[in-house]
Amino acid sequence: MNAEIIVVGAGIVGSACAHQFARRGLDVLVLDSQRGGATAVGMGHLVAMDDNPAELALSRYSIELWRQWAPSLDPDCAYRNCGTLWLAANREELQAAEHKRETLSAQGIACQMLDASALRQAEPMLRKGLLGALKVSGDSILYAPNAAHWLLAQGGARITRRQDQVSEVDGNRVRLADGRWLTAEAVVLAGGIHASELCPELPIRAKKGHLLITDRYPGRIQHQLVELGYAASAHANTGTSVAFNAQPRPTGQIFLGSSRQFDSLDPQVEGPVLARMLRRALDYLPELGKLNAIRSWTGFRAATPDSLPLLGEHPQQPGLWLAVGHEGLGVTTAPGSAQLLAAHLFKEPAAIDPSPYLPGRFLPVPRPTEHSA
Amino acid sequence: MIELILDGLALRVAAGSTVAAALYLGGDGSSRTSVGDQRRAPVCGMGICQECRVSIDGQRRLACQTLCQPGMCVETHA
Numbered sequence: 436m437n438a439e440i441i442v443v444g445a446g447i448v449g450s451a452c453a454h455q456f457a458r459r460g461l462d463v464l465v466l467d468s469q470r471g472g473a474t475a476v477g478m479g480h481l482v483a484m485d486d487n488p489a490e491l492a493l494s495r496y497s498i499e500l501w502r503q504w505a506p507s508l509d510p511d512c513a514y515r516n517c518g519t520l521w522l523a524a525n526r527e528e529l530q531a532a533e534h535k536r537e538t539l540s541a542q543g544i545a546c547q548m549l550d551a552s553a554l555r556q557a558e559p560m561l562r563k564g565l566l567g568a569l570k571v572s573g574d575s576i577l578y579a580p581n582a583a584h585w586l587l588a589q590g591g592a593r594i595t596r597r598q599d600q601v602s603e604v605d606g607n608r609v610r611l612a613d614g615r616w617l618t619a620e621a622v623v624l625a626g627g628i629h630a631s632e633l634c635p636e637l638p639i640r641a642k643k644g645h646l647l648i649t650d651r652y653p654g655r656i657q658h659q660l661v662e663l664g665y666a667a668s669a670h671a672n673t674g675t676s677v678a679f680n681a682q683p684r685p686t687g688q689i690f691l692g693s694s695r696q697f698d699s700l701d702p703q704v705e706g707p708v709l710a711r712m713l714r715r716a717l718d719y720l721p722e723l724g725k726l727n728a729i730r731s732w733t734g735f736r737a738a739t740p741d742s743l744p745l746l747g748e749h750p751q752q753p754g755l756w757l758a759v760g761h762e763g764l765g766v767t768t769a770p771g772s773a774q775l776l777a778a779h780l781f782k783e784p785a786a787i788d789p790s791p792y793l794p795g796r797f798l799p800v801p802r803p804t805e806h807s808a
Numbered sequence: 809m810i811e812l813i814l815d816g817l818a819l820r821v822a823a824g825s826t827v828a829a830a831l832y833l834g835g836d837g838s839s840r841t842s843v844g845d846q847r848r849a850p851v852c853g854m855g856i857c858q859e860c861r862v863s864i865d866g867q868r869r870l871a872c873q874t875l876c877q878p879g880m881c882v883e884t885h886a
């Protein structure tokens with residue numbers, strides 16, 4: 436045995452898993468090749484998403500865990516409880532906002548409708564004519580790469596971190612690029628979009644996203660601003676879509692998303708997609724045109740067919756545990772994912788129903804092998 | 809020659825000078841102070857690195873991509 440638990444991948448999900456196991460007194464070896472992943476490039480909006488009950492249960496539970504940790508997070512994690520405003524531009528979106536309010540309230544998530552004038556008062560930079568917004572006060576933002584470091588550091592001596600490329604997994608064993616095999620009680624695969632190189636049977640597709648950040652203009656916006664059409668864009672299964680999503684960075688920068696594209700693995704910033712995304716942003720924040728952008732970049736979300744992560748033991752590989760497929764919500768849902776996985780491993784009751792995230796929904800359990808005479 | 813104001817002081821530069829050149833001629837060479845409280849200065853000189861962001865007449869501009877104009881007001885501590 437090289438450790439009690441081996442975690443492949445030190446993004447936010449792998450780090451949250453390592454943290455959880457270390458807290459339960461296990462020695463954890465975290466392997467990461469440092470090839471980089473979504474955690475380093477994403478937006479870090481901790482947001483209650485309600486496209487289906489399982490997504491809402493996991494995001495709500497996870498946001499609560501982030502809130503508990505918030506006072507002890509390092510300052511460079513840049514956690515801010517800025518809240519989200521879901522913006523309604525027309526009557527249907529206003530109805531959608533009201534519907535969202537009911538859904539979130541039913542789960543005990545604090546939220547309230549702002550009418551047009553309350554919205555203008557809260558965010559004067561937004562264009563005139565918006566009908567209102569749903570304010571979700573408990574949503575926050577976080578600088579995820581530093582939060583991942585913080586999670587690993589909390590494990591103290593229980594967590595060992597090594598820079599290593601894993602080239603093969605086989606149940607509770609992993610093979611390193613130099614050919615050596617390492618063994619543990621359990622291996623946790625948290626390799627993000629790269630996990631399917633090690634397990635080609637995983638139903639994971641890359642969804643490319645563009646982001647852009649401005650120079651520092653403190654105080655222009657106060658909340659994470661998202662158009663209500665966002666969920667439709669986020670869950671489209673084909674084509675390229677954009678939606679307005681703007682985040683106030685603690686530095687005063689304005690951080691803009693979002694775009695979604697399938698079937699590209701080219702990290703290049705694409706002018707036409709970025710232009711569409713920015714036109715959308717200008718439609719909501721006309722003054723943006725006077726501000727300077729300083730960087731734009733792209734990242735890849737690991738999308739599953741139902742947009743929910745795979746959390747649990749691989750049905751065909753005893754000893755291999757999956758924590759992958761977090762799509763555009765993995766910074767939010769990392770803490771809850773780690774708790775669910777640990778509960779499985781320790782055969783404890785979980786805080787939320789773990790069944791919607793079980794890998795078996797996509798990976799068939801193998802039939803007993805037939806013996807030929 | 810063109811006269812502009814750099815951090816409150818008058819500065820004369822040759823016509824056709826960039827603001828980046830003016831920063832070196834008239835100041836400490838820096839364009840701004842970073843969030844980490846470090847002074848920052850032009851690096852690439854071709855509008856890519858974004859290090860030379862500076863306040864010009866109240867607007868954030870790139871010093872290396874902006875030519876000095878008469879009466880221009882450049883602020884590196886804004």
Ligand SMILES: Cc1cc2nc3c(=O)[nH]c(=O)nc-3n(C[C@H](O)[C@H](O)[C@H](O)COP(=O)(O)OP(=O)(O)OC[C@H]3O[C@@H](n4cnc5c(N)ncnc54)[C@H](O)[C@@H]3O)c2cc1C
Nearest residue numbers: 444446448468472473474477480601627644734765766767
């Ligand atoms: C544009 C964009 C915007 C986003 N915005 C948000 C947001 O606002 N809110 C939110 O909650 N989520 C957001 N997300 C999603 C979120 O960033 C991801 O879900 C999350 O970061 C996934 O974390 P992870 O740990 O699973 O994977 P990753 O961060 O990809 O980490 C995987 C790690 O595994 C390592 N690795 C991979 N293969 C191997 C191997 N064979 N051997 C060793 N190491 C390996 C990699 O080096 C990497 O460090 C966004 C994503 C994108 C792309």
